[in-house]
Amino acid sequence: MTTARHIVALLRSHVDGDEERFLSVATQLAAHEARQGHGKLAQELRELIDAAKGKGATVARRGAGPVPLAQPKGELSSLLAARYSDIRLISMVLASDLHERLARVITEHRQQERLRARGLAPRRKLLLVGPPGSGKTMTAAALAGELKLPLFTVLYDGLIGKLMGETATRLRLVFEAIAVQRGVYFFDEFDAIGSQRSGPNDVGEIRRVLNSFLQFLENDDGPSLIVAATNHPELLDRAVFRRFDDVITYGLPSPQIARGILESHLTGFDLKDVDWRQILEATSGLSQAEVSRAADEAAKVAVLSETDGIRTSTLLSTLAERRAATN
Numbered sequence: 582m583t584t585a586r587h588i589v590a591l592l593r594s595h596v597d598g599d600e601e602r603f604l605s606v607a608t609q610l611a612a613h614e615a616r617q618g619h620g621k622l623a624q625e626l627r628e629l630i631d632a633a634k635g636k637g638a639t640v641a642r643r644g645a646g647p648v649p650l651a652q653p654k655g656e657l658s659s660l661l662a663a664r665y666s667d668i669r670l671i672s673m674v675l676a677s678d679l680h681e682r683l684a685r686v687i688t689e690h691r692q693q694e695r696l697r698a699r700g701l702a703p704r705r706k707l708l709l710v711g712p713p714g715s716g717k718t719m720t721a722a723a724l725a726g727e728l729k730l731p732l733f734t735v736l737y738d739g740l741i742g743k744l745m746g747e748t749a750t751r752l753r754l755v756f757e758a759i760a761v762q763r764g765v766y767f768f769d770e771f772d773a774i775g776s777q778r779s780g781p782n783d784v785g786e787i788r789r790v791l792n793s794f795l796q797f798l799e800n801d802d803g804p805s806l807i808v809a810a811t812n813h814p815e816l817l818d819r820a821v822f823r824r825f826d827d828v829i830t831y832g833l834p835s836p837q838i839a840r841g842i843l844e845s846h847l848t849g850f851d852l853k854d855v856d857w858r859q860i861l862e863a864t865s866g867l868s869q870a871e872v873s874r875a876a877d878e879a880a881k882v883a884v885l886s887e888t889d890g891i892r893t894s895t896l897l898s899t900l901a902e903r904r905a906a907t908n
């Protein structure tokens with residue numbers, strides 16, 4: 582191939598976005614120049630090709646694939662449970678303001694290098710507050726799923742020690758992991774840290790654990806997301822709220838959200854006979870989790886009666902069952 586032909590082939594592979602072909606033609610060009618006795622030029626081309634290959638691999642690692650999941654080892658294995666999540670934000674039925682806040686966290690995380698380059702910090706320490714079953718855990722999983730990051734759930738049984746100072750030492754281990762292994766770290770029932778219900782009944786020790794947590798949280802400047810969730814914000818020290826980049830409040834579902842959850846769980850079933858006014862009245866006071874469960878139960882009834890149609894009476898009874906179960 583002549584050099585002009587090489588240039589045509591290079592441009593064509595560039596236009597087609599065919600990087601492999603682009604690098605292969607560039608390698609042929611380097612060999613061609615070497616044969617012509619242009620050793621220095623050939624060497625320069627080879628170095629550029631090697632650099633381009635390395636860059637391509639880094640981009641592929643960062644952009645496309647999920648961040649590799651290193652299972653916690655040694656003492657960490659009793660402190661963190663690791664998994665991948667395939668939940669996406671779109672799997673959640675959310676009020677638009679809540680959706681926007683979570684989407685903003687995702688965007689800021691994806692663009693964190695751009696933000697950091699201008700001295701700006703992405704939102705990465707979140708406190709989720711709301712009643713049981715309102716979607717806090719699902720949110721942590723959706724953030725991990727969207728960002729292709731492993732989800733690490735902090736295991737309190739392992740974390741909370743009986744001996745003085747033990748909990749703070751283990752917390753340090755968790756924060757060391759947060760700094761080195763990129764992921765979404767989820768502290769569910771966050772009030773367990775520093776509340777009377779958990780550690781030894783020594784108020785001084787409880788205070789120390791909370792202070793350690795706040796100190797570690799403040800010092801952390803790594804690439805991981807830290808998500809804490811609580812059903813009991815009233816148990817949290819006021820100082821805690823300030824240390825998070827965002828405090829996001831969850832509530833019970835509005836009738837519109839409840840309908841969205843029912844419809845999404847009953848995709849593929851015929852809902853034309855459903856009396857939504859009655860159904861939505863019956864969802865009042867139930868959590869997102871209970872509404873989801875009721876939808877799944879109604880789906881099972883339909884499948885087992887070999888029908889695609891969901892009846893109002895079935896949904897009313899599965900919703901009533903969930904209400905009875907929560908009371």
Ligand SMILES: Nc1ncnc2c1ncn2[C@@H]1O[C@H](COP(=O)(O)OP(=O)(O)OP(=O)(O)O)[C@@H](O)[C@H]1O
Binds near residue numbers: 672674712713720873
């Ligand atoms: N916004 C939502 N959209 C769709 N389904 C939801 C939503 N929120 C919750 N769910 C359903 O409810 C289930 C339980 O929710 P989740 O575990 O996230 O609640 P939680 O707030 O973490 O509860 P807890 O405080 O008891 O841990 C989810 O697995 C999902 O099926």
